[in-house]
Amino acid sequence: MHRFAVWAPGAEQVDLVTSPGPDEVRQPMVRSEGGWWRDDGPWAEHGTDYGYCVDGGPLTPDPRSAWQPVGVHGPSRVFDPERFEWHDDGWRGAHGGVGALGAVIYELHVGTFTHEGTLDAAIPRLDDLAALGVDVVELMPVAAFEGRWGWGYDGVHPYAVHEPYGGPEALQRFIDAAHQRGLGVALDVVYNHLGPSGNYLARFGPYFTDDHHTPWGQALNLDGAGNLAVRRWMLDNALRWFRDFHVDALRLDAVHELKDDSPTHVLAQLADETLILSRALERPLDLIAESDLNDPRMVESSQADGMGMDAQWSDDLHHALHAALTGERQGYYADFGSLAVVRQCLTRVFRHDGGWSSFRGSDWGRPVDPDTHDGRRFLGYLQTHDQVGNRALGDRIGALLTPGQQAIGAALVMTSAFTPMVFMGEEWAASTPWQYFTDFSDPDLAAAVRNGRRQEFAEHGWNADEVPDPQDPATRETSVLRWDERRDGDHARMLAWYHDLIALRRKEKVLTNGCLREVLVDSDEDAEWLVVRRGDLRVVANLAEQPQAVPLDGEPIDVVLAWDPAATSLRDAAVDLGAHGVAVVRVARS
Known part of the structure; x- marks a missing residue:
């Protein structure tokens, strides 16, 4: 049951219209306190169609x-x-x-x-x-x-x-x-x-x-x-x-x-x-x-x-991982890309925490105190609808990286102190893009959206003819997930990796404590490796295009999880990883 009421403080008259059409019923409403108008008639049933006319205007x-x-x-x-x-x-x-x-x-x-x-x-x-x-x-x-x-x-x-x-x-x-x-x-x-x-x-x-x-x-x-x-x-x-x-x-x-x-x-x-x-x-x-x-x-x-x-999205971690993995530096990625920035975002959340932001042209942000702020209050992610759909072609991270590089990004998100988020299809490296699409009936509005989109990307060096037409039904169709591909090849392998990372996160309590001050990151810009310390676990990533031994701060005793087990092995105070390899290992407690 429903009682009709609407706020229209400047109106001289408001009419309630029920069952709009040939058999409509029009009833003047009663002005009430605070600019509200109310109907004193019978309570309306579920499914009743209605609208309001303000000062003799159209049904709204x-x-x-x-x-x-x-x-x-x-x-x-x-x-x-x-x-x-x-x-x-x-x-x-x-x-x-x-x-x-x-x-x-x-x-x-x-x-x-x-x-x-x-x-x-x-x-x-x-x-x-x-x-x-x-x-x-x-x-x-x-x-x-x-x-x-x-x-x-x-x-x-x-x-x-x-x-x-x-x-x-x-x-x-x-x-x-x-x-x-x-x-x-x-x-x-x-x-x-x-x-x-x-x-x-x-x-x-x-x-x-x-x-x-x-x-x-x-x-x-x-x-x-x-x-x-x-x-x-x-x-x-x-x-x-x-x-x-x-x-x-x-x-x-x-x-x-x-x-x-x-x-x-x-x-x-x-x-x-x-x-x-x-x-x-x-x-x-x-x-x-x-x-x-x-x-x-x-x-x-x-x-x-x-x-x-309770929490907020953290684009800085996304930007840090995206720029480091893809090498993109345009637009808001300009201040990102180094492993030092990845380290800062994993341990202090924000890249811009009071210093200069070249994209904004000003100082930006405030620092996060790792002693008082819980990392779980910040969402971490490798992809979002914005970061995929606002690219000219809606290309996902999987279209820009090798499977191993995406596996590295996923591992760093899932083992971080943040609350992790996955964008649909990411978990199997979906082949479908996710593009910007609309369905406006007004031809002028449709043209404005279409032309505005193409002009925006043309200014960034894209061929305007390559930018998908938001109004074309095919743009939405192209963006629909293909669930059947999850069972095939690299898609199935990526799905298993995400599943295993999430299972590891649930099993190892140290990965979900949100304690930023306990997250330590070692890296080497020249050698392109990164190690994240979480308790006695080490997330070891080789970002290079060739195998290498990544040094550890302790003696590794167990490979807990590896993207490429055949190319992963332990040695004294180091882990051998294949190109674009990532593993979680346990070290002996000191």
Whole structure:
């Protein structure tokens, strides 16, 4: 059952329209306190179609619409989340009740995870993720956006689940199925902007402001006139995923673009309210930020003047590994590439921690204190949707490296003090690229996206004709995972390597303690080798194109895991590795 209410503080009249069409019913709403308009009629049933007309304007979807069955421009539909029959009564949270910190996270895009591109089609594949050793499945945004296919970051109805994915009940089915397999679910949410097609919030009130700006235009109004209702629109949305959909964690997109000069930043407020809900639900609820600020304050307690996020993505580790392994130095890779930078990021998280960033043209970031900051509060990864899809051709790391080089990168992530994350298909070095695709119906908008994409890469030296057309359905089709290739050759070998790394991580407690001050890294730039010390384990990597002996700080007694066992052997205080070889060995305790 549903009671209609909408915030429209500047309106003179708001009409509720139910069953839009020839038999529609139009009813004036009653002005209430705080700029809200309410309907005093009977409670609405699940499945009722409706919309609002503000001051005689066109029918407009609800800003809090939970269901957009005919697209982002059509009427809203009442959704009752309590109709669903859950089977996760014994669920006590992700990662055995610990939560997302230290878990193995798997990022996936619903629309390309399977050929069907739906939440229901993804459910059978959850068994594969559980077998791999994944703890938390992170869904890229599912908020309703225009068209059938897209990345999801141009959503315009944050409360609704994209209908081509299956709609809101399909999300409940997916999460219920994940929990039955012991998998937590994180949801990627976007509050820093709305997409360009289907954004009707301005018809209702000051959801956005000219006082602050973002790369997408006006910023969300978090500190101007009317901000309390806008903040509640954001906060209620976040809490609703935890409460009504049993989500375990939220990944908050580009939080540095949430401009808020209020005494309490909206992120800190969200952290406090999430903690209260977590206690009420008796399970961990995690907030994971994507932040470009390189500021550990993001993961410090709100009571200590931090933002209160449980964890944040760490692009610096990605950049350090990518640049060292591929040799790329363009753009934001300019300050990365050396093994010294890899060492810094593995032990101190950020490359830019207060010093000069050539890409930004300024000093950037703040240092992480390894004595007080838990490494698990930072996500480490070799690939993400951004770092693959924002390349001109969407080429994955496996297309740029030898299998041994990818194995090195995976080993350094999985044995780090960070919370590791895998991008879908990475675990078997998927041959399919992951490209940028859209499905806008407005030809002018489609042309602008297409031309903008090509111009951007042309400025970086690419042939514009080589850049895939985002609007071409083939671009999405090309990006769909080919699950059958996992059983073949190097793909199967890589899958086994990721499985074994995750199993080792679970077995060896020293790999999951998050203690940055206990991570020690030895390296040699000229010889191209790296050794990471974790307790009595040594992660030994040969980045050179020829075999070599890598020196150790102690006597090796056992090869725990090796990418190429036939080319791996122990000697006094050293390990022999083949070209692009990597192994985990145990040394005698001193």
